[in-house]
Amino acid sequence: MKIRSKATAAALVATAAGTIVTLTVLPGSAQIGAPNGTVPSPVPSVTAPSGIPTTVPPDATPPALTLEMATSNRYGTILVTPAGQTVYRPLGGCACDPGYHPLLAVPGQPLQLPVQVTGRLGTVKLPDGSQQLTFDGSPLYLFSGDHVQGDTNGVALHWRVIEVGL
Secondary structure, eight states: OBOOTTOOEEEEEEOTTSOEEEEEEOTTOSBTTOTTSOSOOOEEEEEOTTSOEEOSOTTSOOOOOSSEEEEETTTEEEEEOTTOOBOEEEOSSOOOOTTEEEOBOOTTOOOOOOTTOOSOEEEEEOTTSOEEEEETTEEOEEETTOOSTTOOTTOBTTEEEOBOOO
């Protein structure tokens, strides 16, 4: 591919993982792969699935998600922990039911939701100093009666899963 003076060429390459990588060749290059060494190294940038370019290198490990999405036969798409545990939030009243335990933030880990989820993760400080995760201001809990991935046994009068509208 020839590149004209003062021009930039770009090629989109899809990796095996489905990530689209844009390779940009800077102006002044005579030809990609020219043997005379005048071709600068391509400057990679990653194009996210949303189409928004980012400066994260393509081989960088993305931050771990704090919460993920799963499909429940009964409730549709819901939020779960990376281990697949269903996440609950209380609806009014006291969140002091002994079957529900606060979902704690991992110290130093950034809070990260899947890009498809609209909402905001945060934390609230508990009396023991630990940080409980919140979603749109509601504290998050796990239910001790959920034993395998996908269980939603904690849904009760004052407890709900967090349904994700896609």
